Amino acid sequence: MPMTEENAAWFEQTFAKLTDNIGQALLGKTDVIRLALVTMLAEGHLLLEDAPGTGKTALARAMAATVQGTNSRIQFTPDLLPSDITGVTMYDQGTSTWEFHKGPVFASIVLADEINRASPKTQSALLEVMEESRITVDGVRHDVGRPFMVVATQNPVEQAGTYKLPEAQLDRFLMKASVGYPNRDAAREILSGSARPDRTQDLSPVISAEAVTQMIDLVRDNHVDPGVIDYVHSLTEATRTDPETSLGVSTRGAIALVRAVRVFAAAQGRNYVTPDDVKALIVPVWCHRLVLSAEAEFSGTTSESVIARIVATVPAPQLRGADA
Structure with a gap:
């Protein structure tokens, strides 16, 4: 059933309440908060890469x-x-039966702190659950429930003893974002409250897990015009043929972008997606999926610059009844 204008208005209001509540703990970071919420409501997972002490863990909490x-x-x-x-x-000797004891992955929001410090074997334990929302132990499948989101953090410095995430695992993160340092006003407020640095302890829930699931189901039917679908496909192919990439965006990456822009549009009170929504999210959704050629990396080219050039080159469609 297509999303109505009334549904979109309710979604926008609820999304704003979630953003404001999280913003009480992570000051001056509205943009990254919105990206994190878009990821959750698109049933994806978020990778936060930033310097230590910038608030990665605070965002997840x-x-x-x-x-x-x-x-x-x-x-x-x-x-x-x-x-x-x-x-x-x-094995339970009292009942003479085998019992499964759930691990920490069985939660609505799982914070995987410094994921690049674990061995590849342990990192791969997240693959099935991130993709399928279930795990298999001793041949028995166990669902983790809904909503389910992994917020993984990794530190780009202090690389000794770390294991780089393989491309297959990076591709399972819907978005990659960076919190960054606070601006001057936010920094002043943070320092003023340094006696109680963990502001997440003062937060109260504003929405139930069941309501989050309803939002997820509702936004799946947000309208995406065939012209926007073709636009995403053209952008995807452009990343694969670009001379500075050795590996472009996968089909999973293209699907991830469409899922994300559906949520992004609804968060702005619209029951349809525009090409501008695609442009707004293409970098956080795709920047970690591109593999640059050795020559491009040596010359200092970044995934962000490649994506920016592709967006500037591929023409966006003009949609009737929407601002494109």
């Missing part, structure tokens, strides 16, 4: 506090085992 669901935190270390994430099956 604030999201968990805002949604009246369960949340967990996994501190990734080199000795972390896959079973420490998924859970284990143990």
